[in-house]
Amino acid sequence: MSLKNDFLSGIIKENPVLVLMIGLCPTLAVSSTAVNGFGMGIAASFVLVCSNIVIAMVRKWTPDQIRIPIFIIIISTFVTLTDYVMQAYYPALYKQLGVFVPLIVVNCIILGRAEAFAYKNGVLSSTLDGFGMGLGFTLVITVIGAIRELIGNGTIFGKVVFNPEFQPALIMILPPGGFITIGLLMAFLHYFQNKAKEK
Amino acid sequence: MNIKQLFKFGLILMLICALAAGALAYVYAKTKPVIEERKIEAEKEAIQSIFPQAAEVKIIIAGKENYKVVFDKDQQELGVAMKAAPIGYGGPIEILVGVTKEGQVSAIKIMNQNETPGLGTKTAEPKFYEQFAGKKDKELALKKDGGAIEAITAATISSRAVTKGVQEAVDKVLKFYEGQRANESQK
Numbered sequence: 132m133s134l135k136n137d138f139l140s141g142i143i144k145e146n147p148v149l150v151l152m153i154g155l156c157p158t159l160a161v162s163s164t165a166v167n168g169f170g171m172g173i174a175a176s177f178v179l180v181c182s183n184i185v186i187a188m189v190r191k192w193t194p195d196q197i198r199i200p201i202f203i204i205i206i207s208t209f210v211t212l213t214d215y216v217m218q219a220y221y222p223a224l225y226k227q228l229g230v231f232v233p234l235i236v237v238n239c240i241i242l243g244r245a246e247a248f249a250y251k252n253g254v255l256s257s258t259l260d261g262f263g264m265g266l267g268f269t270l271v272i273t274v275i276g277a278i279r280e281l282i283g284n285g286t287i288f289g290k291v292v293f294n295p296e297f298q299p300a301l302i303m304i305l306p307p308g309g310f311i312t313i314g315l316l317m318a319f320l321h322y323f324q325n326k327a328k329e330k
Numbered sequence: 331m332n333i334k335q336l337f338k339f340g341l342i343l344m345l346i347c348a349l350a351a352g353a354l355a356y357v358y359a360k361t362k363p364v365i366e367e368r369k370i371e372a373e374k375e376a377i378q379s380i381f382p383q384a385a386e387v388k389i390i391i392a393g394k395e396n397y398k399v400v401f402d403k404d405q406q407e408l409g410v411a412m413k414a415a416p417i418g419y420g421g422p423i424e425i426l427v428g429v430t431k432e433g434q435v436s437a438i439k440i441m442n443q444n445e446t447p448g449l450g451t452k453t454a455e456p457k458f459y460e461q462f463a464g465k466k467d468k469e470l471a472l473k474k475d476g477g478a479i480e481a482i483t484a485a486t487i488s489s490r491a492v493t494k495g496v497q498e499a500v501d502k503v504l505k506f507y508e509g510q511r512a513n514e515s516q517k
Contacts, residue, residue, distance in 0.1 A: 189346075192342065193342070194338070194339060194342065196339065197339050197342065197343060200343060201342075201343065201346055204343075204346055204347060204350050205346070205350070207350075208350040208353060208354060211354055212353065212354065212357050215357050215358060215361040215365070216357065216361060218361065218365050218368070219360075219361035219364035219365050219368070220361075220364070222368050222372075301449070305446070
């Protein structure tokens with residue numbers, strides 16, 4: 132039951148972006164289209180799962196006083212590895228995401244989960260937490276991307292949805308659109324969570 | 331914190347750094363040749379898109395610049411593939427310009443840009459960049475500047491930047507050919 136919880140809590144109840152409100156910077160920057168959001172989500176999730184596993188493994192030998200530099204070394208190593216592998220074997224994806232890959236290193240979800248979860252829990256729990264949080268992040272950033280792309284460009288995942296007369300609201304794919312969408316999503320989620328509590 | 335602890339921490343950090351460095355070095359060595367190959371391939375493809383008959387590229391160094399002279403399969407000289415990076419609205423716009431011996435643009439390709447999504451990014455759409463094919467001299471300017479290139483609505487800065495980049499590339503290639511001719515006549 133608790134293992135299941137480790138996995139599920141990241142998706143809605145403790146969604147990193149909408150509830151914990153960490154990792155907002157990449158969420159805002161890379162969610163101008165659904166594809167970009169999805170790619171960023173997957174890449175960050177991969178790093179998150181890997182770093183969670185390794186940190187849970189070495190936590191017994193990690194002295195409290197130097198845990199942060201150790202986390203950072205582990206995370207940045209995985210980010211750089213992802214960068215090389217993607218560049219070599221997934222050039223199409225790299226062309227889309229190349230500039231965002233180094234940004235994964237500053238995604239606070241990863242350091243946040245290392246500190247708040249992986250450092251205190253076992254390997255299995257930490258892996259599941261990584262997957263759950265990664266999924267929650269990917270879900271939100273893709274949804275935001277889809278909304279912004281739909282209204283701001285009239286397409287979804289690159290496919291044209293509206294007829295040509297549709298005038299896209301350009302503001303939605305510019306930075307302000309990211310703030311507007313993320314704010315509305317947070318409001319919706321909290322509204323439904325409060326309603327569920329009342330019952 | 332006593333000395334003993336200090337050494338212990340240093341040792342642990344060193345161990346972890348060494349492991350990380352080892353892993354990185356291994357993957358770097360594995361992926362580097364593949365990445366290099368991809369880059370060469372991408373450049374070949376780019377040259378192919380501005381000179382469809384391209385079969386061979388010779389690099390000639392003149393002055394400080396590298397000139398990529400493109401030949402077709404019968405060793406006929408097609409022109410020069412020239413890179414340009416004019417400053418647009420959101421930083422440099424990298425373009426590859428195909429210029430013939432006569433200083434005519436064969437085609438251009440936008441390689442990399444950071445313009446405003448939905449406005450300046452339209453410079454990378456065929457509707458805009460295909461206008462450059464076959465143009466030369468004074469035609470290489472926006473219509474509102476007396477040329478023959480239709481600017482993108484609400485993205486004049488980006489359109490003007492691309493046009494200026496193409497113009498400069500053409501000028502450079504013309505100078506290059508002038509230099510080559512001068513060299514030949516000296517011989």
